[in-house]
Amino acid sequence: MSIQVVIARPNFPEVIERLKQHFDVIDNQQDRPWTPQSWSEALTHADGVMTTGADPVNQVVLTNAKRLRICANMAVGYNNFDLPAMTAHGVVGTNTPDVLTETTADFGFALLMATARRISESEHFLRSGQWREWRYDMFAGTEVHGSTLGIIGMGRIGQGIARRASKGFGMQVLYHNRSQLSPEMEAECGARWVDKATLLREADHVMLVVPYSAATHHTIVEAELAQMKPTATLINLARGGIVDDAALAKALKERRIAAAGLDVFEGEPTVHPDLLTVTNVVLTPHIASATVKTRLAMANLAADNLIQYFQHGRVLTPVNPDVLNAPQRRV
Ligand code: GLV
Numbered sequence: 001m002s003i004q005v006v007i008a009r010p011n012f013p014e015v016i017e018r019l020k021q022h023f024d025v026i027d028n029q030q031d032r033p034w035t036p037q038s039w040s041e042a043l044t045h046a047d048g049v050m051t052t053g054a055d056p057v058n059q060v061v062l063t064n065a066k067r068l069r070i071c072a073n074m075a076v077g078y079n080n081f082d083l084p085a086m087t088a089h090g091v092v093g094t095n096t097p098d099v100l101t102e103t104t105a106d107f108g109f110a111l112l113m114a115t116a117r118r119i120s121e122s123e124h125f126l127r128s129g130q131w132r133e134w135r136y137d138m139f140a141g142t143e144v145h146g147s148t149l150g151i152i153g154m155g156r157i158g159q160g161i162a163r164r165a166s167k168g169f170g171m172q173v174l175y176h177n178r179s180q181l182s183p184e185m186e187a188e189c190g191a192r193w194v195d196k197a198t199l200l201r202e203a204d205h206v207m208l209v210v211p212y213s214a215a216t217h218h219t220i221v222e223a224e225l226a227q228m229k230p231t232a233t234l235i236n237l238a239r240g241g242i243v244d245d246a247a248l249a250k251a252l253k254e255r256r257i258a259a260a261g262l263d264v265f266e267g268e269p270t271v272h273p274d275l276l277t278v279t280n281v282v283l284t285p286h287i288a289s290a291t292v293k294t295r296l297a298m299a300n301l302a303a304d305n306l307i308q309y310f311q312h313g314r315v316l317t318p319v320n321p322d323v324l325n326a327p328q329r330r331v
Pocket of ligand 1: 076
C-alpha cells in the first residue's frame with residue numbers, strides 16, 4: 001500500500017513536489033480552513049502529516065488517525081502536539097530547530113527596536129497625514145543601546161538575542177532560565193543569570209523566548225507587569241499564553257509599562273480587542289521566522305523528517321525520540 005502524507009497548510013510548491021516523489025500527497029494549497037472535524041477526517045488514512053503550530057495533534061485526532069506514524073511540525077515549538085498522547089500511540093513528532101535560530105533572533109531585535117523606538121506608531125501618524133512639524137518630544141522612545149535587556153528563556157534563540165544585545169548594542173544582558181548556561185556560554189553570550197524578580201525589576205526591556213508549556217503558561221501576568229519599570233518594554237516572541245494579554249493591554253493603557261511588541265497571542269489569530277486599541281504596542285502576525293530562506297529550510301527539514309522516517313525508520317529532529325526505539329507503534 002502506498003504511503004499517504006497530508007500537508008496541512010499551503011507550502012512551497014518545490015517541497016510538495018519533493019514529497020510527491022516519495023508519497024501519495026494530499027496538500028492544502030487552496031488553504032481550506034479546518035474545523036476540528038474536517039481536520040480529524042483529513043488524517044483518517046494518513047501515514048504521515050506535515051503540520052504547523054496551528055494544527056492540533058490531540059487524542060481525538062490520534063484515535064481517528066489509526067495509520068498515523070509521524071507528525072512533522074514546520075515549527076520549532078510543538079505545543080500543538082499532545083506529546084504524551086502521541087508517545088502512547090507510538091506516533092513520532094519532529095520539529096525544526098536550528099534552521100530558524102538566527103532569523104528569529106534577528107526578528108526579536110527588530111521587534112525590540114520597533115517597540116522601543118515607536119516605529120509603528122510614528123509610521124501610522126505620518127501615513128494618516130498628521131505630521132506638521134518637527135517637535136523635540138515627537139515619538140521620543142526608550143534607549144536600546146547600552147540599556148539592560150532581560151531575557152526569559154535562554155535556549156538557542158535566547159542566546160542569539162543575547163549575543164546581538166551584548167556584542168552589537170553594548171547592552172547588559174540578564175537572563176532567567178530553568179537551567180543556567182555554562183560559564184563559557186555565559187561569557188560568549190555576555191549574559192548573567194538572575195532570578196525572575198531581579199530580571200523584571202532591573203531590565204529596561206524584557207524579552208520572552210521561553211517554550212510554551214503548562215509550567216510557562218502566564219509567565220507574565222499583572223503581578224509581573226507591576227514589577228517592571230514604568231519605562232520598560234515587553235517583547236513576546238515565544239507563544240501566545242505566556243503572557244496574560246488582557247492584563248498586558250490594561251497595563252499598556254494605564255502606562256504602567258511603556259510599550260510592548262508582540263508576535264504571538266493568546267488564541268491567535270484572534271487578538272485581544274484591547275490590544276488592538278492601545279497605541280503603545282507593536283503587533284505582528286507570528287512572523288519571527290519568516291524569511292523566504294528560513295521558511296524554505298524549515299519546510300525542507302520537515303520533509304526530510306518524513307522521508308527519512310519512511311525510508312530508514314529514523315528522523316533528524318525528534319521531539320519524542322523514545323518512540324523510535326519502542327516496539328511497533330499504535331496501541
Ligand atoms: C514558530 O513559532 C515556531 O515555533 O517555529
